[in-house]
Amino acid sequence: MARHVIAPVDELPPGTRKFLEIDGRPIAVFNIKGEYFGLMNRCPHQGAALCEGPLIGLAQSSDPGEIEYTKLGEIIRCPWHGWEFDIRTGQSYCDPRRFRVKAYPAHVEPGTSVVKGPYVAETVTVKVESDYVVVEL
Amino acid sequence: MNIQFRESLEAASSLTAKNATKTAIADCDIHPARASRTELYPYLAKRWQHHLEVYGVHAYQGMMDGPPYPKAQPNASRRDAYPPEGGPQGSSLSFMQKQLLDPNNVQLGVLNPLNSGQGIRNHELSAALCSAINDWQIDKWTSKDKRLKGSIVVGNEDGLSAAAEIRERAGDKNFVQVLLLSRNVEPLGQRRYWPIYQAAEEAGLPVGVHAFGFGGNPITPSGWPSYYVEEMVGHSQCQQSALASLALEGVFERFPKLKMVMIEAGFGWAPSLAWRLDNVWQRLRSEVPHVKRPPSEYIREQVWWTTQPMEDPERREDLFDVINWIGWDRLLFATDYPHWDYDEPSRVLPAGVSEDNREAFYLGNAKKLYGIS
Numbered sequence: 001m002a003r004h005v006i007a008p009v010d011e012l013p014p015g016t017r018k019f020l021e022i023d024g025r026p027i028a029v030f031n032i033k034g035e036y037f038g039l040m041n042r043c044p045h046q047g048a049a050l051c052e053g054p055l056i057g058l059a060q061s062s063d064p065g066e067i068e069y070t071k072l073g074e075i076i077r078c079p080w081h082g083w084e085f086d087i088r089t090g091q092s093y094c095d096p097r098r099f100r101v102k103a104y105p106a107h108v109e110p111g112t113s114v115v116k117g118p119y120v121a122e123t124v125t126v127k128v129e130s131d132y133v134v135v136e137l
Numbered sequence: 138m139n140i141q142f143r144e145s146l147e148a149a150s151s152l153t154a155k156n157a158t159k160t161a162i163a164d165c166d167i168h169p170a171r172a173s174r175t176e177l178y179p180y181l182a183k184r185w186q187h188h189l190e191v192y193g194v195h196a197y198q199g200m201m202d203g204p205p206y207p208k209a210q211p212n213a214s215r216r217d218a219y220p221p222e223g224g225p226q227g228s229s230l231s232f233m234q235k236q237l238l239d240p241n242n243v244q245l246g247v248l249n250p251l252n253s254g255q256g257i258r259n260h261e262l263s264a265a266l267c268s269a270i271n272d273w274q275i276d277k278w279t280s281k282d283k284r285l286k287g288s289i290v291v292g293n294e295d296g297l298s299a300a301a302e303i304r305e306r307a308g309d310k311n312f313v314q315v316l317l318l319s320r321n322v323e324p325l326g327q328r329r330y331w332p333i334y335q336a337a338e339e340a341g342l343p344v345g346v347h348a349f350g351f352g353g354n355p356i357t358p359s360g361w362p363s364y365y366v367e368e369m370v371g372h373s374q375c376q377q378s379a380l381a382s383l384a385l386e387g388v389f390e391r392f393p394k395l396k397m398v399m400i401e402a403g404f405g406w407a408p409s410l411a412w413r414l415d416n417v418w419q420r421l422r423s424e425v426p427h428v429k430r431p432p433s434e435y436i437r438e439q440v441w442w443t444t445q446p447m448e449d450p451e452r453r454e455d456l457f458d459v460i461n462w463i464g465w466d467r468l469l470f471a472t473d474y475p476h477w478d479y480d481e482p483s484r485v486l487p488a489g490v491s492e493d494n495r496e497a498f499y500l501g502n503a504k505k506l507y508g509i510s
Contacts (some may be wrong), residue, residue, distance in 0.1 A: 045484075046481040047481055047483070048480075052217050055214060080216075080217075081479075082477065
């Protein structure tokens with residue numbers, strides 16, 4: 001599993017996302033309340049750029065008339081057909097048996113570690129004093 | 138390690154560039170939009186421009202100037218379909234070319250403008266707006282991209298002015314069909330609409346019936362439902378009423394060369410509707426002696442169906458059973474671009490279809506019906 005440096009932490013504040021292509025694969029990395037998640041930017045249903053959709057919450061109902069709205073900002077809604085996926089896991093809420101978005105682990109590493117070895121970003125100016133968001137795939 | 142930062146749209150277009158060798162298709166339901174409220178003014182007499190400014194537009198549904206239900210996405214459209222130059226989704230030819238026509242190798246694209254002057258209480262205004270929309274289709278779309286063909290929009294509640302508009306446009310190669318909507322003041326087989334069918338038959342143009350409309354009736358026969366989801370499934374119920382009316386009022390019998398296209402209301406219901414019609418017709422034919430043959434025969438001979446929203450049963454065999462009844466020569470592929478429930482051409486048809494049927498489904502049927510060589 002290769003690690004790819006995405007951006008300095010400052011460039012990806014909470015609530016934002018960054019689109020990129022790694023090894024020909026369209027990826028988006030999200031910062032949800034300080035946690036980082038990577039998703040394949042392609043809806044498994046009909047292939048739309050899934051991660052361009054709005055971030056919403058999860059509306060659930062135990063009984064008709066009772067509505068619970070949770071996971072605010074953690075659900076991505078496809079820009080075409082509105083299929084909902086959990087950003088943390090790639091799990092579909094429409095058809096969890098058959099559809100899942102490929103999720104990639106993302107986390108923060110100190111600059112001193114990402115400049116070493118093979119993990120040097122080519123298109124980001126790496127400042128050793130910063131922390132960097134790293135995605136694995 | 139190779140990291141590239143790209144705007145996602147550029148990534149999409151680099152993917153679609155690879156698709157330039159895709160098999161050609163027809164897209165029989167594309168929705169062009171106006172970039173602004175006043176974009177039609179150059180095609181409207183001053184009298185109607187002033188009328189719009191002073192009085193606005195009043196539809197039969199009353200107290201509403203938009204669709205009766207909120208839509209799932211802004212303008213009921215894909216969120217990635219906003220043109221880069223601004224304006225609503227579907228309002229830019231160059232972006233439509235880049236996002237839909239080029240990457241999918243669309244050889245024939247049929248335009249179905251919505252919110253275009255149909256179902257308005259003031260019939261003179263309705264006729265003027267429809268005529269303006271037709272001029273606008275030529276100026277902004279069909280004259281600029283020969284793949285695109287327009288639908289003649291008519292003031293549907295006034296059969297005589299609608300027929301006049303059809304006769305005015307007859308023979309104009311910019312247009313390939315007449316457009317009606319499914320929600321009308323009365324079921325579509327009724328006599329007030331007959332002049333439309335007569336003029337279309339004379340002009341050799343199919344009549345498309347697209348879901349939606351502003352006729353004032355609820356989408357379901359049991360009243361106004363609570364949710365947009367119900368409206369979405371209501372379109373098929375609405376279309377079934379329209380088709381039953383066309384068959385039982387004798388429209389197909391009276392206009393035997395008339396071709397109807399059921400647009401955006403599904404087709405999985407067609408066999409069962411036809412079976413029920415035949416069943417009751419056999420018992421009650423004396424009530425409708427003008428219907429001389431089993432209704433299913435007219436339907437099989439005179440009706441075509443666009444695919445979007447494509448039926449999607451769990452077992453593909455179920456889909457094939459339905460299509461085998463309808464006929465592989467009767468389906469017209471459509472995406473519904475730029476609307477949110479868009480069907481992606483490469484994803485809608487399951488494997489297991491013969492090459493001939495695939496070709497008919499994606500292109501051949503449409504070229505034949507619409508007379509495109």
